[in-house]
Every structure is written in structure tokens, then in C-alpha cells.
Amino acid sequence: MLSAYFPILVLIVLATGFALGALTLSHVLGPKRPNPAKSEPYECGMRPIGSARQRIPVRFYLIAMLFILFDIEIVFLYPWAIVFDHLGLFGLVEMIVFIAILVVGYVYVWRKGALEWE
Amino acid sequence: MVPTAHYVILSALLFTTGVVGVLVRRNPIIMFMSIELMLNSANLAFVAFARHLRSLDGQVFVFIVMAVAAAEVAVGLAIIVAIFRTRATIDVDELNVMKW
Amino acid sequence: MGELIAFVVLGAIAVAAGIAVVVVRNPVHSALFLVVNFFCLAVLFLVLSAEFVAALQVLVYAGAIMVLFLFVIMLLNVAGVFESQRDPLRSQRGLAVCLGLGLLAEVLAIAVSGAARLPSGGGTLPQDFGSPTLVGLLLYSQYVFPFEAVSVLLLIAMVGVVVLTKRSV
């Protein structure tokens, strides 16, 4: 089983080698003439105001959190889908129960306006 | 084949790192990450024993542990965010009252 | 032999990354070291013929949970919010490390003494051990109850998070 993954390892080595090699090459080949104006963070030509590491709106966090919970749901669907033939009607019923409970959560989230982006 | 005991020792090392992290740091996010480290070391032991016993139950447990970890992280970080919104700090030493 | 090399290399990286998570000051770097640790564990899972679990490890931990961590770190990105500079209980650190080492010694003692008594499942490992089909068959027949309980847990988590992050508390 493990030998099936060996070519992937080769590909990982190739891809990493290419990416790092290209980065290093351009680092070596490119000119290096920094000056204060050039290395200033771009803010349409103005002097940057305040720190760039701003706090981000809480909405993004809410989206990421809901993503995790639904992602788990999807992860549970895959093994179910491939053994569906063995499970038959029982498999359908148990998944309907699972999905129904999560749909309750989805409707709650929707009704509470957590999916609105204003 | 590497003996199962080796994997258990690795798991113990990772678990200890997590424990020390929780005890030493006072940033709740890093403490949380240390807890994830501990959960993962437990998963490693589960998988190692699953192979040792030739039984897949251990792998199913890991699956469930991951689901629990996801729920735990989501709620835990939500609590951190909620605390920050009311207290403007998340240093655990500063959080010494039960109400906010 | 191959497994031993993989174990030593990945185990070493995993432990080093784990220690880095605890030691590093910048929380973003901490999170990145944790991702490295998760990757090593994912490959170790592959070595332990748990390919399905390995895929989940990357998908759930590296792809979802750590992204949430990064988001929260950026969400609360304010100097001094994480840890105040002064440490009120500096002596505690030494104590914590000692306690950790004690715990480690205890677990190691159990692992070493218990290794001999560990019953073996016996027989060779089936070719498709750890494949999604076999794990799925077990999960959806024998472990139906935990599976359904997970859905309730996720529902509770959804409600909890929406309540906690809603504007009007």
C-alpha cells in the first residue's frame, strides 16, 4: 500500500525543489537596490498610516468556524458513500437522521443572520 | 516493522510537550494549540494500537476524536473571541473573574 | 528498515515542531509549527497503514482547524493582548517543566513495562487495512451511535458559536 505513495513523494520533492530553486535563482539574479521609498508598504503612494496588521472583522471568523463544522459533516459523507451498497436502506436512514440534525443547525445559523454579509 | 512501543513513546513525548505548553504559556490560543498537540498524540497511539491489534476500531476512534476536536476548537475559540470583546485582553492571568 | 527511517526522521521533526509550538513567541509561527507537526503525524499514519485517517488528518486539522486558528490570531492581532511582558510566576516555569518530565517518565515506564504484556492481534496485516471502505463499514454498522452523536455535537457547536459571536450578548 505504501509503495503506491512513493511516486507522490517524488513529485513532492520535484515541486519543492522547483519552487525553492526558482525563489533562490531570482534572489541571486535580481538586482538588490533597496531604498526607503521602495520598501515602504504600498498605500497608493501615501505614507502608510498605522500598522498593517489590522484586526479583521468578526464575520470572517464566523465563516471559518461554520466551515469547520460543515467540513466535518462532508468528511463523514465520503466513507458512507462508498459503503452505501453494503448498507442499503439502513445507510440511507442513518444518514438522513445525521443530515436532518445538521440541517436544523444550518437553518438556525441562517435565521440568526450569521450567513448575511453586511 | 517498528515496534508499537516506539510509537507509544513518541506519542508520550508529544503529549508531554503539550502538557508543558498548557502549564507554561498564558496565551489561551497557544494553550489551545498545546491541547491539539495532546489530542494528536493520543490519535497516534490509537492508530499504532490499531495496527498492533489488527483491528480498525482505533482508526474509527480517531475519526470521532477529530470531529470532537473540531467542535471543541470552534466553541473554544468563540469563547476566546467573546472574552476579548468584553475584556480587551486574553491573558489568562488577567481573567480572574467568572463573569464578563 | 524503510519504516524505521521514516519513523525516526518524522518523529524527530514532529517532536521538534511540537517544542517549537510551545516555545516560539509569535502565535502565527506557533500555528505554522503545529501544521508541520500535523503533517509529520499524517505521514506516520500512512506508515501505520491508516491511509484514510491520514487524509482526514490533513483535511480536518491542517486544512480546517489550523486555518481557524490563524484567523483568530489575526482577529485579535493587537500588541500586548496575548501575553503581558512581565511574568508574575517565573518560578512556575521550572516547576511546569519538572512536572512534565515526571509525567513523561511515568508514561515511559508504563510503555516499557507494558510492551511485553501487550497482546498481539496476530496474523499478517490485510492488504487494504485502513482503507476508507473498511473504516466506513465499521463506522456505519458498529459505531452508528457515536456517529449520530457527532451530528448532535456539531449542532450544539453551531448554536454555541453563533450565540457567542453575535453582537448583542
Next chain:
Amino acid sequence: MPFDVTELVIAIVKALVVFVALLSIVPVLIWMERKVIADIQIRIGPNRAGPFGLLQPLADAIKLIFKENIITQGADKVVYFFAPAVSMVPAIITFAVVPFGDTAHILGRKVLLQVADVNIGILYILALSSLGVYGIVLAGWSSNNKYSLLGGVRSSAQMISYELPLGLALVGPVLLSGSLSLREMINAQGRAGVWFIVPQFLAFAVYLISGFAETNRAPFDLPEAEQELTAGYHTEYSSFRFALFYMAEYVNMVTVGAVATTIFLGGWRGPFGNIVILQPVWFLVKLFAILYFFIWVRGTLPRLRYDKLMKLGWKVLLPLALLNLMVTATVKALAPQSAIPIMSVLSLVLVAIGVIALTIISARSTRTPASGLREPSAEGAFYTWES
């Protein structure tokens, strides 16, 4: 582990071939995109470097590699350096499980025309494509630039949001074929005698739309919205570091197209499919048809507003993918033998439902005052909860 030397060589050669092929498709695709977009906009497009401007991407690459790497003041140097690589590597290795042909007989050995046939195929793709977020969010964060941070965060929120419908849409075909291996899915389409696009058209549509969003392509190219965010997460990147982000986007596009080809369009199957040489050709023909569609959409549709984008993902595509899945499962449970023919008919109904849902949602959002254009309320402000 006993390891056969010939197997080793074959593995290395296969990985090399795919790697080189991917990296040579990218310049072709860049050239094609510029030419097609030029055609759509009644321009000529690149026509100086080489015949028909074919060498333009090469000229761009050479130019970029000799440019200066600007490091922003206050940037997190290590993360800033590695972010392009983090975005590039997963993009390339995702392709490993996509088969581009059946089995060839080389030197008396059966060689699978695929880098690795693993039986977690689709999960492997989902797992690796979920890592694409890191390159972008880290680039945005490490640049020490407000536009970059916002672009990176926007992009990652968009990518994770659309990962859900994308993942859900692929469960339908998995249900019909009963396997996660992409090779097995192609065989299942051969046995059924019909490509999965027919019984799973809704899933195909959801997958493709989510694919646009996953690769940050127009009309979902908000993270790099030039007018608002001055190129978003890679504002501060120059030289070949920028080129790596650019290439990663195209490699991702190829992967999304290749997965769609494999799962919904029968992969390497086609007339005279027994001839091994023709299989990669069929695969490439279908792949480029989808890529052409990607470019065509970019030339046609305007960019979505961010709130509408989120609404589309969470409120339209997610329920539709779930509906498709549940209908497929029910049909499969009730009539396991004739699931594919029944679904082929039902998919028309499902598509109709999808179109109606989309119409209702867009009608509702045009009636209410455009929320994104309102004065930023307390809810929309950055420091929502600070005061």
C-alpha cells in the same frame, strides 16, 4: 520493504513526466487566455514574441526572474519568502492522483498512466486543495500591507466557503461509482455507458462554479480585485515570487479542470479508447474544453460583489449540492440496479430547481437595497465589537 529497481525508475519517470507536462501546460494556458480574451474584446493580443506571440509567457518569465525581489519594511521575512512556495507545491502535487490514460505496456510491464493510484483519491485532492489557503493567507499577513491582509483574508474566507459545496458535489458521483479512486470512477462511467455529467448535472454545475471560486478566477476574483485591493494578497510581491503565485493559480485551474474531466466527463474515455496513445489525447481535449470555458466566463461575466459571493456559496450552492446528494442516495437505495438511468432523468428536474433557486435569490437581492453600498454601519465596520 522490498523495492524493485524498475518500479522505482518507473515511479520517478512518471512523476517527472507529469511535473514537466504541468509546467509546460501553464505557459500554453497563459498564452491561450490572453489570445481568447483579446478575441472576445476584439483586440489582437500578444503578437510580437515568436509566431502568434507564442513565446510571450516565456519572455514574461525571463523578465520576471531578473527583477528585484522587494521586501517590504516590517515584513515577516521568513514567512514572506516561503509563502509563494507554499502556494505552488500543493497545486502541483494535487495532480498526482489524476489518471490521464489506462494502462500502457512498456518493456513488458503494465504501467498505470497516473502518478499514483491511491484508494483515497478524491479525499487526497480535497485535502491538498484545502492547503492552498495557506499560501494566500500567509502572503497577505506577512507582507505588512493593509491591502494584502484584507485580500488574503477575503480570499481564504472565499476559498473555505466554496470548499463545502465543492466537497458535497463530489459525493454524488462517489455514490454512483462506489469508490474514491479516480481510476475506478472512470471505469464506473465506462460500465454505465454514460458520463456522470448526465446523471449528476447539478453536481457538475455546482462543482464548476465552486471551482471558479477555489481558483480565484473571474467572476470570483475578488481577492485580487485590482480596483479595490490593488491585487490583494500579492500586492507587495515582485519578481519570480509573484510569478510563482501566478503559476500556482494556473496549475490550480488545470487541476480543477482535470478533476472535472475525470469525474464528470469520463476522463480519458473516447472513441477508439482501446488505443493507449489516444487516451491522453482525449483527456487533453476535454481538459482544454473546460479551460476554454473558464477563460470564456472570465471574458463574459463581471465580478460579483463580496456579499453576493458569500450568499451564493452558502445559501444557494450548499443546499443545492445537498439536495442533489440526498436525491441520488434515495434513488440508489430504492433502485440500486437502475440508479443511473433514473438519475439521468431526475437530473433535469434538479437542474430546473437549481435555476429557480438562483433566480429567486438574485431577484430578492436586487429588491432590497444593496447592502454593500450602504454607509458602513456598526455591523460592517472593522472594529465591530471594540467600542
